Amino acid sequence: MTEYQQFTLDNGLKVVVHEDHDLPKAVVNLIYRVGSKDEAPERTGFAHLFEHLMFRGSLNVPEYDSALQRVGGANNAFTSADITNYYISLPSNQLETAFWLESDRMLGLDFSEENLEAEKSVVIEEYKQRYLNQPYGNAFLELRPLHYQVHPYQWMPIGKDISHIEEASMQDVQDFFYSFYAPNNATLVIAGDVSLEQVKQLSQKWFGEIPSRKLGKSLLPQEPAQISARTKTISGKVPFPAVYRLYHTPAYGSREFFVTDLITDLLSSGKSSLFYQNLVRGKELSPSVNAYVIPMHDPGSLAIVGQIAEGKSVAEFESGLDETIDKLFALTEEDLDRIKAKLEASYIMQQTTILNRAIGLAMSDAVGDIELVNKMVDIYQSLSLEEVKKVAKKILAPTNCSTLYYEVE
Amino acid sequence: MPLNRSQAPIASPLKALHLPNFELIELNNGIPLYLLPYGKAEVLQLQWIFKAGSNFLAQAGLASYTLRNLQEGTQERTAIEIAQQLDQYGAWIGHDVGNEQVSIQLSTVTQQFSQVLDLFQEVVCQPLFPEAGFEQMKAQSHQNLITAAQKTSFQARRKFGHMLYGPEHPHGKHLGLEELAALQLENLIDFHKECLQPANSVLALCGRFDRDQVINQLNQGIGSLPLGNAPHLTDRSAMEPKNLIDTYYIKRPGPQSTVRTGYLSLGKEHEDYVGMRILVTLLGGFYGSRLMKSIREDKGYTYGVYAALAGRSKVGQLVIQTDVGNQYVKDTVKLIAEAMKRLQNEAPTQSELELVKNYMLGQSVNQRETAFQLGSILRYHIATGISFTEMDDRFEQVKAIEAAKIQELAQKWLKPEAMLSVICGGNS
Numbered sequence: 001m002t003e004y005q006q007f008t009l010d011n012g013l014k015v016v017v018h019e020d021h022d023l024p025k026a027v028v029n030l031i032y033r034v035g036s037k038d039e040a041p042e043r044t045g046f047a048h049l050f051e052h053l054m055f056r057g058s059l060n061v062p063e064y065d066s067a068l069q070r071v072g073g074a075n076n077a078f079t080s081a082d083i084t085n086y087y088i089s090l091p092s093n094q095l096e097t098a099f100w101l102e103s104d105r106m107l108g109l110d111f112s113e114e115n116l117e118a119e120k121s122v123v124i125e126e127y128k129q130r131y132l133n134q135p136y137g138n139a140f141l142e143l144r145p146l147h148y149q150v151h152p153y154q155w156m157p158i159g160k161d162i163s164h165i166e167e168a169s170m171q172d173v174q175d176f177f178y179s180f181y182a183p184n185n186a187t188l189v190i191a192g193d194v195s196l197e198q199v200k201q202l203s204q205k206w207f208g209e210i211p212s213r214k215l216g217k218s219l220l221p222q223e224p225a226q227i228s229a230r231t232k233t234i235s236g237k238v239p240f241p242a243v244y245r246l247y248h249t250p251a252y253g254s255r256e257f258f259v260t261d262l263i264t265d266l267l268s269s270g271k272s273s274l275f276y277q278n279l280v281r282g283k284e285l286s287p288s289v290n291a292y293v294i295p296m297h298d299p300g301s302l303a304i305v306g307q308i309a310e311g312k313s314v315a316e317f318e319s320g321l322d323e324t325i326d327k328l329f330a331l332t333e334e335d336l337d338r339i340k341a342k343l344e345a346s347y348i349m350q351q352t353t354i355l356n357r358a359i360g361l362a363m364s365d366a367v368g369d370i371e372l373v374n375k376m377v378d379i380y381q382s383l384s385l386e387e388v389k390k391v392a393k394k395i396l397a398p399t400n401c402s403t404l405y406y407e408v409e
Numbered sequence: 410m411p412l413n414r415s416q417a418p419i420a421s422p423l424k425a426l427h428l429p430n431f432e433l434i435e436l437n438n439g440i441p442l443y444l445l446p447y448g449k450a451e452v453l454q455l456q457w458i459f460k461a462g463s464n465f466l467a468q469a470g471l472a473s474y475t476l477r478n479l480q481e482g483t484q485e486r487t488a489i490e491i492a493q494q495l496d497q498y499g500a501w502i503g504h505d506v507g508n509e510q511v512s513i514q515l516s517t518v519t520q521q522f523s524q525v526l527d528l529f530q531e532v533v534c535q536p537l538f539p540e541a542g543f544e545q546m547k548a549q550s551h552q553n554l555i556t557a558a559q560k561t562s563f564q565a566r567r568k569f570g571h572m573l574y575g576p577e578h579p580h581g582k583h584l585g586l587e588e589l590a591a592l593q594l595e596n597l598i599d600f601h602k603e604c605l606q607p608a609n610s611v612l613a614l615c616g617r618f619d620r621d622q623v624i625n626q627l628n629q630g631i632g633s634l635p636l637g638n639a640p641h642l643t644d645r646s647a648m649e650p651k652n653l654i655d656t657y658y659i660k661r662p663g664p665q666s667t668v669r670t671g672y673l674s675l676g677k678e679h680e681d682y683v684g685m686r687i688l689v690t691l692l693g694g695f696y697g698s699r700l701m702k703s704i705r706e707d708k709g710y711t712y713g714v715y716a717a718l719a720g721r722s723k724v725g726q727l728v729i730q731t732d733v734g735n736q737y738v739k740d741t742v743k744l745i746a747e748a749m750k751r752l753q754n755e756a757p758t759q760s761e762l763e764l765v766k767n768y769m770l771g772q773s774v775n776q777r778e779t780a781f782q783l784g785s786i787l788r789y790h791i792a793t794g795i796s797f798t799e800m801d802d803r804f805e806q807v808k809a810i811e812a813a814k815i816q817e818l819a820q821k822w823l824k825p826e827a828m829l830s831v832i833c834g835g836n837s
Contacts, residue, residue, distance in 0.1 A: 022449055024424060025774045060414040069697045070764045071420045072771015091771050096418035104414055121709025125665070129712050129732050133665040133834075135559040205412065237662055239555045271480070272492035280549065281542075287549040310552055338496040345499025345518050352450045352779040 002357050002373045005196050009203060011212040012184025016361050016370065017199045018191040020354055026192040027354045028088040028098040030106075031362040034180035035082040036159075037152040037220060037298070045159020046176055048079040049123050049168060054086065056115045058105035071097045079157045082297040083366050089355055092193035096202060103206035106186070109177055116170060123165050127158050135238045139305075139406055146232050147246040147402040151223040153296060179216025183207060187365045191358040223248070223299065229398050235407040241314050243321075244404040245304040247395050252295035253367040258379045259391040260293055260302055265339050266328060266388075267291040267304075272338070275306075278324040285312050285320045297367055302395060314405060328392045336385050343380050423770050425804040428777065428797040431787060434624070436612070436632030443613040443791070444620060447783045451519040453616030454784045455526075457533055457631075458512040458791055461604035463579045465642035468596060470584030472511050474546075475597040475605075476504035479513070481542035483535045488542060491532060500525040502532060508579070508646065508721055509792040511604075516781065519617045523626055530630045533605065543594050550589055561667040562732060564659050565833040569669045572653060573726065573829055579645050580721075606637035613787050616780030648724060654826075659833040666738050666834025670745060671728035672824055676721050677793065683806045684818045689718045691757060691765045691815070692748060692823075693729055698765075699748045700729065708744070710737035722793065727822075735835040742830065749825035756816035766807055773804070 004018045039046045054077070055064050068075055073090030088098045131137040141156055148154035159165055188207070190199045226248055250256035268275040268291040279285045289306030308317045350356050357373075364372035394400075431445040466472055480502060481488045495502060500517035515522075515529045557563045567583050574581030582588070612631065614623060653672070675681055693700035693716025700714045714731035733741045757765075776782055790797065 020449075023774055023778060024426070025778070066697050066764060067417060069695065069768040070417075072423050072767045074695070074768070074772055074775070089772075089775055091421075091423055091774065093421040093424065094771070097420065100414070100418050107414075118707060118709040122705055122712060125710065125732070125734055126712035128664045128734065133561065133663045133732070135556060209412070237559070239559060240552065270492060270496065272489060272496050277489060281545055284545060284548065287552040307552070307556070309548075338493060341499045342496045345521075348450065348499075348518055349452055349516070349781075352448065352452060352781070354778070 002351065002361065004361060004370070006370070007200065009183065009208055011208070011210055012182075013203070013207050013210075014187045014365065015199060015203045016187060016189045016365065017194065017196050018189065018357055018361060019194060019196070020191065020357075021193045024092045024193050025354060026090060026092040026095050026098070026190065026194050027358040028090070028095070028102060029085065029189040029191070029358040029362050030087075030102050030186060031083055031085045031189070031366055032181060032186045033082070033366055034084055034185065035080050036155060036157040037081045038180060038217065039152065039155075041152070041155075042164070043168075043172065044155045044161070044164050045123070045157070046164075046168065046172070047084055048157045048159065049120065049165055050173065050176055051077050051079045051084050051086075052119050052123055053109065053111065053116070053173060054105055056111040056119055057109065059108040059110050061101060061104050064101055064105065068097065068101055073098065081153050081157060083363070085359065085362060087355065087359065095190075095194060095198070099202045099206040102188070103210065106181060106183065106207065107210050113170060116168075116173065120165055120168060124162055127162055127165070131158060136236070136242055136406055138236070139242070139244045139404055142232065142234050143244050143246055143402060143404040146230050146404070147248075147301065148223055150221040151298060152220060153223070153298070153300075178213060182213035182215060183210050184212040185215055187362055189358045189362045189365075191361070192354045220298065226400050226402070230402040231405065232403070233405040233407060235409040237409055238406060239408070240307050240310060241408055242305070242307045242406040243314060243317060244406065246402050247302040247400050249293060249300050249302045249395055251297060251299050251367075253364075253369055253372055255379060256391055257293070257295070257300075258376070259383055259388055260395055262339060262343065262380060262383060263328065263388060263392050263395070264291040264293055264302060265343060266331065266335070267325070269339070269342065274324050274327050278327070279306070279317075279320055283320050285309050285317045289321070325396055328396075329389055331385065331388070333385055336383070336388065340380055340383075344377050347377055423767060425801070426774055426777070427801050428786065429783075431797070437628045438607065438632050438634060438636055440607055440632060440636070441611040442624070442627065443611065443787055444623075445613070445615040445783055445787055446618065446620070447615055448617060448780045450780065451617050452780055453517065453519050453522060453614065453618050454781050455515045455522075455529070456512045456613040456615075456784055456788060457514075457610060458510050458613060458788060459605050459610045460510050461600075461609065461640070461642065462507045462509040462511055462792075464508045464644050464646040466579065467645065468592070469582040469588045470592060471596055471600055472506045473504070473584075474592060475600045476506065476511060476513060477546065478538055478543060478597055479532050479536045482537045482539050483531045484537065485531060485535070486528075491528065494528055495525065498524045502529060505788075507788075507792060510788075512788060514784070522618070522623075526626055526630060534634065536601065538594055538598050538601070540594060543597070547589060547592070550584075551586065554584070554586055554589065561661055561663065561665065561833040562730070564661065565667040565669040565730070565831045568657055568659060568833070569671070569728070569829065569831045572655070572657065572831070573671075573673065574648070578648060603640045604642070606639060607631070607634045608636040608639040611791060613784060613791065615784040615787060646721070653829045656830040656832065659831065661834055663835045664735060665732045666735050666832055667730065667732050668738060668741055668745075668830065668832050669728065669730045670742070670828045670830040671726055672828050674718065674725050674727040674822060676723040676725045677795070678722055681818055681822065683803055684810050684814055685718055685822060687765060687769065687807060687810055688752065688815050688818050688822070689716050689727065690769055691761070692716045692752065695765075695768055697768065699752070700745065703744050703748060704731060704733070704741055708737070708740070710734060710741055738832060738834070746825040749819070749823045752816065752819035753823055756812040759812060762810075762812050762815065766810070769807060770804060
């Protein structure tokens with residue numbers, strides 16, 4: 001059970017406090033409800049580029065990182081299709097420094113053209129490192145637009161194309177900031193060796209005077225239901241062929257989303273899973289095949305990714321894969337109970353760090369239901385076998401699937 | 410009063426942290442048991458540690474392959490039954506191969522510990538090593554190795570280790586395709602029989618548990634085993650540090666190259682070790698390091714660059730690695746050497762040194778947050794003999810180091826002109 005208290009400042013900034021006094025440590029997690037889905041199709045990769053620029057200097061603080069490191073703190077950030085999340089961990093007696101830094105960069109950014117150019121180059125190298133210089137690295141860059149034909153989830157947070165990043169101007173960057181970086185579009189989670197009173201006082205002091213802003217959110221086009229299977233074939237410098245599938249799923253936070261998540265565990269979590277038993281062992285059709293959900297605020301995806309074993313064909317793999325998926329419908333109550341026990345234990349282990357609890361609170365709040373952090377395990381436990389089979393039948397229907405065939409060049 | 414935002418809030422001095430005390434007892438048969446109660450979360454980890462790490466082994470991959478095969482089946486249970494039983498109780502069996510020792514770990518929620526303890530013992534003591542599972546695992550590894558070899562970072566790391574230590578040294582040997590093909594089931598069975606003997610082991614329990622109850626349970630199982638004989642193993646890691654100055658190029662298509670460069674350096678036992686940790690952190694150990702500032706922030710050549718001192722007992726290694734656009738390789742190599750020379754030519758400012766020290770001290774709390782992390786610290790103590798008090802003392806040692814000392818260490822230990830480099834990528 002993650003206990004927390006919350007309050008909201010007049011400017012709309014929501015603040016959540018989770019106390020844990022075991023260690024002299026605090027986590028400050030600031031989540032902005034902006035992600036790559038908020039980008040224009042001709043300006044993709046912006047939310048992520050922006051996350052990088054947030055470390056390049058704000059109105060009153062030229063160097064964010066060093067100011068934090070000087071008091072023993074460390075930080076990082078990540079950008080998804082829906083949110084951008086910044087987190088700090090630092091000794092709890094230095095908490096105010098985190099308030100100073102986070103509030104200043106919410107107030108406004110201040111960096112030079114030179115900084116912008118250097119950071120664009122860093123992001124381009126990140127693009128190469130993660131997507132172009134890895135075997136199969138570009139698979140999802142290619143598959144997303146097939147799977148999402150109208151929704152902006154069709155591009156990855158890194159962006160559609162390197163040129164979008166290369167062309168980003170100072171004006172673009174400023175516009176993006178004032179459209180989305182605002183107290184009324186953020187939630188601040190403070191966790192660890194802190195007190196509610198202290199957080200109230202510091203929040204008012206540092207964030208209270210930041211004006212709320214008019215947000216530039218527009219109504220996103222929703223993806224229509226897919227009615228027939230889609231496929232695409234690409235080739236590249238890879239050692240073996242591989243198959244990538246995406247299925248449309250319910251949005252994060254809904255009951256059906258958790259059913260889907262549990263289904264992916266049944267399929268591929270560990271050595272008792274259906275994939276391991278039937279495809280890695282069993283018919284030996286793949287050395288590595290996984291299923292997982294990609295949680296998103298609008299309807300998201302279930303991914304299945306498998307490399308074809310040497311000497312086996314793609315057709316053999318796919319027919320083995322489909323036979324294995326069908327085994328979901330023959331599962332017993334006992335199989336379901338086992339996976340629930342495993343999910344519950346892994347949740348307990350994951351919650352042992354303050355950072356994970358803080359991020360959990362922020363992510364749940366971002367979908368509008370902060371209590372999800374405490375309901376999640378009960379939801380998993382309450383799922384029935386019938387429900388699992390019903391959702392599996394709906395989600396894993398071939399007509400709901402987009403497949404990318406990755407061939408050896 | 411209006412808020413002065415250009416002024417940092419007053420920083421408080423960093424407080425030293427102290428590792429909690431552990432207790433060391435013996436089970437009925439003499440196996441040492443470390444007990445370390447830690448944390449609020451109802452989880453725990455039992456580690457069974459054997460003194461048979463890679464330093465003692467002639468064959469690459471032997472230890473890790475043996476440990477992976479433990480869960481392939483026992484006298485009592487098939488692989489699937491083992492996996493299902495672990496799931497049912499929300500437990501995991503993992504392993505770790507270190508230089509000095511190997512360990513097999515049972516991680517579980519406290520409430521279920523007694524349900525899986527017998528299974529854990531069975532997996533470690535009575536594995537069947539079935540032929541079919543072994544062959545399938547090898548086929549799987551074979552393909553995974555071919556895939557990993559497509560990555561420039563993987564190739565650079567392997568070639569570097571191979572050249573730096575020589576192909577016969579435990580740190581220079583890797584499980585490649587040839588070594589994998591040579592690995593036989595008999596080798597695993599022999600290793601298990603010889604090295605995974607209770608006489609050669611210690612147990613370490615960390616997390617939330619009822620002390621008397623756990624001791625009682627352990628005595629009924631592992632504590633009742635015959636000890637067997639401890640093996641006579643030869644440490645193969647001793648070597649004369651030699652200076653290999655050379656650059657190897659591996660050509661691979663792609664937009665980036667991995668640059669890996671470094672040399673053999675001091676080990677953990679050396680008196681300069683703590684100071685060197687600071688120096689290497691300053692050079693490339695965190696976001697605010699010299700190399701990150703120059704190669705990432707100023708030039709934009711890379712998404713990341715790091716420098717690390719691999720602290721082995723006697724001979725360690727200093728390594729710098731980065732993935733950069735092919736067109737930046739030459740300049741990157743130059744900038745790495747320049748950063749090292751600058752540390753030799755001028756002492757860091759007080760301000761910069763304070764920053765890096767505070768960063769290191771402040772972050773030490775993150776390495777000791779969970780029972781599992783404390784378990785790793787305990788394992789480190791068991792492997793190296795470095796006591797918790799000595800680890801705690803490092804806080805004061807780090808605080809005490811002065812800028813002139815950092816420059817002196819840079820002059821003594823940094824060798825920008827005498828490095829071994831491997832460059833793997835599109836422009837090589």
